[in-house]
Amino acid sequence: MPEKRTTEETFTPETATSKEETAALKGNPAKGEVLLRVEHLSQHFGHLKAVDDVSFDVKRGEVFGLVGESGCGKTTTGRSIIKLYDITGGSIYFKGRRIAAGTLEYRQEIKRLREEADAKIAEINAGADSEKEAKIKQCKAELRERVAQEKAKIKAARSDHRDCEKKYLKDKTQELKAAYEKALTTLPAEQQAKAKEEYDNALKELHRHKLVTQIQMIFQDPIASLDPRMTVQEIISEGLVIQGVKDKSYISEKVYEVLDTVGLVPEHAGRYPHEFSGGQRQRIGVARSVIMQPELIIADEPVSALDVSVQAQVINLLDDLRHKMGLTILFIAHDLSVVKYFSDRIGVMYYGKMVELATSDELFRHPLHPYTRSLLSAIPLPDPEYEKKRKRIIYEPLREHDYSVEKPSMREIIPGHFVWCNTPEEQKYKEELGL
Numbered sequence: 001m002p003e004k005r006t007t008e009e010t011f012t013p014e015t016a017t018s019k020e021e022t023a024a025l026k027g028n029p030a031k032g033e034v035l036l037r038v039e040h041l042s043q044h045f046g047h048l049k050a051v052d053d054v055s056f057d058v059k060r061g062e063v064f065g066l067v068g069e070s071g072c073g074k075t076t077t078g079r080s081i082i083k084l085y086d087i088t089g090g091s092i093y094f095k096g097r098r099i100a101a102g103t104l105e106y107r108q109e110i111k112r113l114r115e116e117a118d119a120k121i122a123e124i125n126a127g128a129d130s131e132k133e134a135k136i137k138q139c140k141a142e143l144r145e146r147v148a149q150e151k152a153k154i155k156a157a158r159s160d161h162r163d164c165e166k167k168y169l170k171d172k173t174q175e176l177k178a179a180y181e182k183a184l185t186t187l188p189a190e191q192q193a194k195a196k197e198e199y200d201n202a203l204k205e206l207h208r209h210k211l212v213t214q215i216q217m218i219f220q221d222p223i224a225s226l227d228p229r230m231t232v233q234e235i236i237s238e239g240l241v242i243q244g245v246k247d248k249s250y251i252s253e254k255v256y257e258v259l260d261t262v263g264l265v266p267e268h269a270g271r272y273p274h275e276f277s278g279g280q281r282q283r284i285g286v287a288r289s290v291i292m293q294p295e296l297i298i299a300d301e302p303v304s305a306l307d308v309s310v311q312a313q314v315i316n317l318l319d320d321l322r323h324k325m326g327l328t329i330l331f332i333a334h335d336l337s338v339v340k341y342f343s344d345r346i347g348v349m350y351y352g353k354m355v356e357l358a359t360s361d362e363l364f365r366h367p368l369h370p371y372t373r374s375l376l377s378a379i380p381l382p383d384p385e386y387e388k389k390r391k392r393i394i395y396e397p398l399r400e401h402d403y404s405v406e407k408p409s410m411r412e413i414i415p416g417h418f419v420w421c422n423t424p425e426e427q428k429y430k431e432e433l434g435l
């Protein structure tokens with residue numbers, strides 16, 4: 001078991017008086033606060049809208065389940081969060097900082113503004129107004145100003161996306177400096193030396209523990225994601241090496257620690273991935289991410305490729321780590337039964353859209369969107385009476401929804417329970433809940 005984040009101690013300046021102050025200094029939201037916020041995320045591949053306007057947040061300490069059938073955009077969402085893409089649209093915030101941003105909505109707004117201005121100018125031109133010229137001029141000037149505003153937003157989005165790490169380092173360095181300034185100048189010599197040492201360590205840790213590496217992803221395919229030519233030791237320590245850690249004995253020690261954490265043994269360190277079972281390989285994947293001391297783990301279908309008996313072991317391991325290391329987990333699965341007991345809240349995706357979001361209990365008690373109902377109907381239960389009556393519900397979007405008059409949007413039906421629907425559907429869902 002790796003020791004609790006060293007940052008917890010080293011970042012705490014002697015001068016900080018309260019826990020909250022220290023937490024605020026580190027930019028760490030307390031348990032229950034939003035750790036990750038995904039806002040209107042879109043990731044398009046050419047014409048394919050793999051993820052289209054998806055929003056949700058993940059609170060510190062919770063397990064958020066992301067569920068949906070193959071190809072609905074779950075992995076793409078995860079990969080967008082760890083910045084493997086230049087996302088098309090929307091923003092992703094981690095610890096309140098925008099770490100990824102796209103420009104789709106601003107580009108769309110510019111297009112809309114131009115069309116609106118063109119229509120207005122055409123209207124002025126068609127009329128018999130004596131001040132035509134002046135009015136058109138005014139219209140164009142207004143357009144220029146508003147387009148400039150949108151362009152500024154595009155610039156800000158690109159800058160945040162590109163430089164979030166640099167900005168984080170700069171702000172944090174300044175905060176640290178401010179926090180230690182008093183101690184470094186006013187304390188008696190002996191204490192000052194101690195404060196200086198702490199300050200230096202904190203700075204070093206800051207440089208090592210980058211913002212985006214605080215999010216780690218366990219990849220979907222345990223075979224393809226582990227390089228067959230690398231030993232387990234090399235695989236697990238790769239992230240540390242990339243961070244610039246050179247001390248070989250420190251690295252080995254950390255590797256042995258995490259191997260133990262995930263239920264493997266030191267002898268495994270020198271072996272190659274093909275010498276392991278599926279479940280063990282997934283444990284290697286878990287070890288590779290926890291060695292980075294992440295705050296958020298994105299576990300992309302970590303158990304789908306495994307036998308049912310092994311699935312429970314890996315889920316138990318993740319649950320264990322969650323409590324021991326205070327992890328927050330975004331857990332991706334295509335099957336609701338896997339996430340049911342493990343997740344605090346669940347988001348259901350369908351073809352790039354989030355169609356329903358609620359606490360796990362609420363979603364199972366009152367599934368509202370027909371796609372969620374169809375997913376639920378696919379889960380067998382160990383109850384012969386229920387099984388006799390259980391009917392697979394097939395989701396047919398064209399028969400279920402009429403969006404010709406009003407388009408759907410994400411609506412909160414009861415507090416915390418959101419469904420992608422339009423007004424008539426919202427009313428229907430509310431009636432179903434007896435509201």
Ligand SMILES: Nc1ncnc2c1ncn2[C@@H]1O[C@H](COP(=O)(O)OP(=O)(O)OP(=O)(O)O)[C@@H](O)[C@H]1O
Binds near residue numbers: 068070071072220334
């Ligand atoms: N790099 C890419 N280039 C082009 N299309 C892609 C790319 N990555 C994903 N896609 C497409 O985007 C859609 C969503 O894929 P994604 O891998 O996110 O689905 P998923 O929900 O994770 O599915 P599964 O449960 O099978 O893992 C799919 O149609 C996929 O083919």
Ligand SMILES: [Mg+2]
Binds near residue numbers: 074
């Ligand atoms: Mg996937």
